[in-house]
Amino acid sequence: MRNFTCVQDLGDLQQALKEAFEIKKDRFQFTESGKNKTLLMIFFNSSLRTRLSTQKAAMNLGMNTMVLDVNQGAWKLETEHGVIMDGDKPEHLLEAIPVMGCYCDIIGVRSFARFENKEEDYNEMILNQFIQYSGRPVFSMEAATRHPLQSFADLITIEEYKKTARPKVVLTWAPHPKALPQAVPNSFAEWMNATDHDFVITHPEGYELDPVFVGNACVEYDQKKAFQGADFIYAKNWAAYADPNYGKVLSTDRSWTVDTDKMALTNNAYFMHCLPVRRNMIVTDDVIKSPQSIVIQEAANREISAQTVLKKILQEL
Ligand code: AN0
Numbered sequence: 001m002r003n004f005t006c007v008q009d010l011g012d013l014q015q016a017l018k019e020a021f022e023i024k025k026d027r028f029q030f031t032e033s034g035k036n037k038t039l040l041m042i043f044f045n046s047s048l049r050t051r052l053s054t055q056k057a058a059m060n061l062g063m064n065t066m067v068l069d070v071n072q073g074a075w076k077l078e079t080e081h082g083v084i085m086d087g088d089k090p091e092h093l094l095e096a097i098p099v100m101g102c103y104c105d106i107i108g109v110r111s112f113a114r115f116e117n118k119e120e121d122y123n124e125m126i127l128n129q130f131i132q133y134s135g136r137p138v139f140s141m142e143a144a145t146r147h148p149l150q151s152f153a154d155l156i157t158i159e160e161y162k163k164t165a166r167p168k169v170v171l172t173w174a175p176h177p178k179a180l181p182q183a184v185p186n187s188f189a190e191w192m193n194a195t196d197h198d199f200v201i202t203h204p205e206g207y208e209l210d211p212v213f214v215g216n217a218c219v220e221y222d223q224k225k226a227f228q229g230a231d232f233i234y235a236k237n238w239a240a241y242a243d244p245n246y247g248k249v250l251s252t253d254r255s256w257t258v259d260t261d262k263m264a265l266t267n268n269a270y271f272m273h274c275l276p277v278r279r280n281m282i283v284t285d286d287v288i289k290s291p292q293s294i295v296i297q298e299a300a301n302r303e304i305s306a307q308t309v310l311k312k313i314l315q316e317l
């Protein structure tokens, strides 16, 4: 594998899952594969899990790691092409990217949707320039439209906890005070559509996701109806996608918060969230601290998804 930005890049998904479980059994069995190889992780946005789990995964493979927070300590980067750089940004991405490529073997990039220009976000302008100009394999650590390392960890977690061959998985919108990207729900939907699940998406009207990601999912506007018989509840907030409201918060209606009453409608479902999560907005304290909550196990699997991806990239260096 050269680059990893979406589910298709992994190739055979069942095979990739097998590799992931093999790594989980003994994560130190491939410590030679990354010897003298350097991973550079570039963050345009904050992170706790991605930063730590990806570094840990690289160290498990014997790699060296370097982390750069672009907005803290590096020169502010201009990303627009053809502009007169007389403002507050001393360096252009077009020099910065190939320079970064000189110092490493693999690059991970986190660059969220900016909600300034929908086309730029959905064309993955930043991530694609890293692919085009770095000369290195590039993987997404959450880009504008997808968060594939998260979705891979989510799939691993569902595989571990499912009690039936084809569980009912419900992605539910939940309220949040600030505008959040669609990357996590888009990506989760993409991975659920690439596998065999009874997959339902529920959200208030106006929060429809890009149909490319919704795919064959069943969309149900009545959250309680959607929860009935669910085996997994995957909560996430996102800002509106549809025009003219792209990137806007249309509702903070706490009647969409995941609580004990709604969980009681399910088939004793597990509760999932990618984290960070705002308690008593997205999910009540009671639900997130209940034994059905597997958010920590889900976060733990981020190390496994990252290690599987890095191993596959290293194999083709
Ligand atoms: C980000 C998001 O919603 O995309 C990262 C989640 C992994 N969340 C926040 O910014 C709170």
Ligand code: CP
Residues within 6 Å of the ligand: 046, 047, 048, 049, 050, 051, 142, 150, 274, 275, 276
């Ligand atoms: N789930 C996730 O990607 O978390 P971070 O934003 O903390 O990396």
